[in-house]
Amino acid sequence: MSRVWNFSAGPAALPESVLQRAAAEMLDWQGKGLSVMEMSHRSPEYMGIFEKTRADFRALLNVPDSHEVLFMQGGAVGMNAIIPLNLLQGFEQAAFVNTGAWSKKTSKEFSKYGTARVVLDNGNAAADAAAGAYVPDCAHLADRVNGQSMAYLHFCDNETIGGVEFNGQIENLANALDCPLVADVSSNILSRQLDVSRYGVLYGGAQKNVGPAGVTIVVVRKDLLERAQPICPSAFEFKTVADNGSMYNTPPTYSIYIAGLVFEWLLAQGGVAWAEQQSQLKADVLYNLIDHSSFYHCPVRKADRSRMNVPFTLADESLNAMFLSKAAERGLVQLKGHKSVGGMRASIYNAMPLEGVQALAAFMREFEQEVA
């Protein structure tokens, strides 16, 4: 068997040691004679797995006692409705920063429940080839939000399609806002240290930096548990989920177990501080190569480039198919860019080792020399 370097945007690569352990434990978890998949979620064995997973996550992200950690279902796309259903009681509107496809989807879905006020927008930045995609200037954000009875301010911390990432700009303004900050961190959770106390809600689907698709992690400030609308489904009501220890309905038990193995692995590597350092190293390898080349181009403004998703184009688009095909021969897969951006995209989440990124960079250099 030969493992590939998998640059998928999600579901994405997982640490090989996690998969090895999952395979070894598949039929018999720790001598108990059954798979984790077969365990009742109420059994002492599973409760142990669950509680360790939650505790490890809290430790990794340094979650304060003021916040609950919930394991839910439906992914970030589901959360686009679940969040207004949970936070809009007593309010009619919320504020949105739109920086790409995912944040736009969020504000659009919100319109089912209230008035979405887009207070900052980077327009169709992906198509603005001159400036490149960018994060809009947040300097006057509080002025646009405060005093208007916003239920919350929402932003997406990293846009996987456009490849733009905030770098703490909004987090640093949180204390100047008169409403809670809500962030979609699906694609960069656990890749940088952040100050959880500044957020009302942090949420993300697991399938990029955490584990398998099918589990959604929600970190919610406890005082926000009382704001659900009466029409919020019980299974998706933060307070109900919190009061029942994420077991009001049967949780996605096996996906949570795999997430737990990823958390153990990450703690052993050095936690989020390690991931943050590695992420920067890996991103630098690719962006430096791209910026020193006239063949490759990154359509994102330098300061706002994602450390997780690196979009790039070739000077000659007719070579795209050859690039992908030769890359695949070298075991470098899932590099095709999103259709709305074109070109290539390398997603380099926590589980992608520096070695994989270096292998991609070496191939990119060779390909350029071969065709240029």
Add this chain to the structure above:
Amino acid sequence: MSRVWNFSAGPAALPESVLQRAAAEMLDWQGKGLSVMEMSHRSPEYMGIFEKTRADFRALLNVPDSHEVLFMQGGAVGMNAIIPLNLLQGFEQAAFVNTGAWSKKTSKEFSKYGTARVVLDNGNAAADAAAGAYVPDCAHLADRVNGQSMAYLHFCDNETIGGVEFNGQIENLANALDCPLVADVSSNILSRQLDVSRYGVLYGGAQKNVGPAGVTIVVVRKDLLERAQPICPSAFEFKTVADNGSMYNTPPTYSIYIAGLVFEWLLAQGGVAWAEQQSQLKADVLYNLIDHSSFYHCPVRKADRSRMNVPFTLADESLNAMFLSKAAERGLVQLKGHKSVGGMRASIYNAMPLEGVQALAAFMREFEQEVA
């Protein structure tokens, strides 16, 4: 390693051959160098897995072209809200048959969205020791439902806690109803042949007869896709899910893959016809033993006993702990009854072989002889 016989009510036992294959393919699916867990849901490899899984399910349950098969999230408890959000537009009420804890939970959640009309109820049957729990007489069901603008009639085909199961009573009346029939089949799906054309919606969490927790299967008649309320979250709107081939949001990819392996296994055994025959054989082993014993007692009326969940009590409740402890020594686990019923419960879904049930029966006989 020694595998146990796992009688958990859910998440529950899976076929050993399925787990063996999952373990073998964990790091390298069919020579592609990555785990199914790591595959983009849009990749050709995963799309192939997904489409085969859906086709196998349609074949197993003989789903006609009039019905869509959707893979969703949130489980049956989530569906308690998702169904009214999808079917209540233009209606104010729906009809409910309450036969136990799960159906009661369904009608209660419905009250968030409309008026729940309970048209049949078996009362607190579990506590009615004389008659035993039972399925109420359905003879006049249509008279109680028709002509009243019900959005639908809901029932739970098998109650895992009380251990009562319908045996086609309501399905046989479907054509006499003037509203669609909606059934929670979480705990007996694929264990008996049914006529899908008679149902508006069939749904179930996977974690009993299908696969791991975290995937919900919904079979919905196509004309019902147009009845969603505007407040229905897009990720849970049947039409949106159907139009996007169950990929509007990232599906629980690995759980669906395991469900697919279970479907392949079931087809190889002989499909639902085989499962139906096996289920009756297994249930008969336990109920015959119980009925020929003065030590064990089943609190359910004979005609209405579940083939999936066999609740039973010991004549001397002070022996419960010893029963469970000695059973565990023999590798017979997860037999403790639900706290609302007491005693024991053996859940014997499709993946529990007759051999496991026979092992339990042998132990029960020995235990009775030892203590009686």
